[in-house]
Structures are given as structure tokens and as C-alpha cells.
Amino acid sequence: MLKYDDFMKLALNEAKKCSRKKEIPVGAIIVDEFKNIISKGYNKVEEKNNPLYHAEKIAIDKALLKTNKRYLDNCDIWVTLQPCEMCMGMIKQVRIKRLYYGASIPHSSIKNKINNRVCSEIYSGIREDECSKLIKDFFKKIRSD
Incomplete structure (x- = not known):
């Protein structure tokens, strides 16, 4: 069985797929109760030319299709970056039980809104240094090009 830290490592592997596609490197993994x-x-925002194609949305859509359920209330989501307000809304709507994320968004207006009304449990800072570095390196490269 995978350990908790391993799930964020897998989310990081998903995020790294973005760098080849000039996408903001964010990855997400959804796991069931087992x-x-x-x-x-x-993220596939650039690839799809659609601002809604965030990592969380893609993972949620796939999970709903795979489980053939309306809600993911026995599932957890692992995301490399603190979810934006849109993604937090989706996480709430599908009733994901636990949210785990790596890097926080500095000065985010949503930071104070993240609470137990979205998920029963929220954990931040998992592999935070790796998640933050991935984002920082991406923006350094974009600015230097």
C-alpha cells in the first residue's frame, strides 16, 4: 500500500508533465477509501485553450466517470498547489472527504476561506518545498524566455 507521502509524489509526477507543455505545473491525484x-x-489550460482545465477538475471528472457516482464522499484529493476558488468549489460540490496540498498560494484571498466547510479534513504543506520549487522554477523560466 502506498504511504501518504507517496500520493503527493505521484501528484508531483503529474505536475511535471506540464513543464513539457508550458502549463503551470499543478498535478492532482484522487484516491478512494482503500x-x-x-x-x-x-493542468491543461494552454493545451485545451480553456481556463477551466485545472488539474483538480480533470482528476475529478475522471473519478466521477470511473466510479459512475455523483459524489466522491469517500475519496481524498492530493494537489501540488493550494486549490483556487473554482477548484475548491468543485471539491465541495463532489463532497471529497479530505484535501491534501503541497504549496500554498502566497497572499491568496482564499487562504482564509479554506476551512472545514469544504472538506472534513484539510492538510497543507505536504512536500511543500518540492511543490513550491516546481512552481517557482516554472515562472523563472517563463520570465527568462
């Missing part, structure tokens, strides 16, 4: 991975996703 800790089986049921879906993965990474």
Missing part, C-alpha cells in the same frame, strides 16, 4: 488511485490530472 487508498487506491482512481484518477490523476494535470
